Amino acid sequence: MFIHRHKVQFYETDLMGIVHHSNYLRFYEEARVAWAHQKGLIDYQKPGSASHFAVYETQVKHIKPTFFGDELEIEVQARSEGNRLIFQYRLRGRNGEVCSVCKTVHVPLGLDLKLLRLSAEIKTATESEQWTETWL
Numbered sequence: 001m002f003i004h005r006h007k008v009q010f011y012e013t014d015l016m017g018i019v020h021h022s023n024y025l026r027f028y029e030e031a032r033v034a035w036a037h038q039k040g041l042i043d044y045q046k047p048g049s050a051s052h053f054a055v056y057e058t059q060v061k062h063i064k065p066t067f068f069g070d071e072l073e074i075e076v077q078a079r080s081e082g083n084r085l086i087f088q089y090r091l092r093g094r095n096g097e098v099c100s101v102c103k104t105v106h107v108p109l110g111l112d113l114k115l116l117r118l119s120a121e122i123k124t125a126t127e128s129e130q131w132t133e134t135w136l
Contacts, residue, residue: 001075001076001077001129001130001132002031002034002035002038002075002076002077003073003074003075003076004030004031004034004035004073004074004076005071005072005073005074006027006030006031006071006072006074007069007070007071007072008066008067008068008069008070008072009068010068012026012068013067013068017067017068018065018066018067019065019066019067019068019070021060021062024060024062024091024100024102025058025060025102027072027074027091028060028074028087028089028091028102028104030074031074031076031089032076032087032089032104034076035076035078035087039125040121040125041121041122041125052108052109052116053085053106053107053108053109054106054107054108054109055104055105055106056084056105056106056107057103057104057105058102058103058104058105059102059103059104059136060100060101060102061100061101061102061136062099062100063098063099063100063101064093064097064098064099064100065099066091066093066094066099066100067093067094070093070094072091072092072093072099073091073092073096074089074090074091074092075089075090075091075092076088076089077129077130077131077132078125078126078129079126079129079131080118080122080123080126080127082118083107083108083115083116083117083118084105084106084107084118085105085106085107085108085118085122085126086103086104086105086106087102087103087104087105087106088101088102088103088135088136089101089102089103089104089135090135101135101136102136103135103136108122
């Protein structure tokens, strides 16, 4: 399982210092991109390498709030199913408590916006992943 860390910044919070709900999908995207980079699927020097996938579905469950200055730990797991790339995330906040869980589904698109098949590299990357449970 891949783990990504993020420190909550002031601009990610509301007036009470609580992370605004809209930022959770950003945290999950940051973790997903870090996962793909670690697997060699995305090159930070070539932003276009991340643009081959469209978001097909998102689900976020908010369990507990997170706050300015919190050190978040985001667990990422991925699998492929047909031409879909499925991610699940578990975000832990203070004291390692689960604060949010999420699922995103992505599909590969060509420049003409037509659906493509998953590449062999992505299938290989996800086959080596251990899918431990369904969090949502």
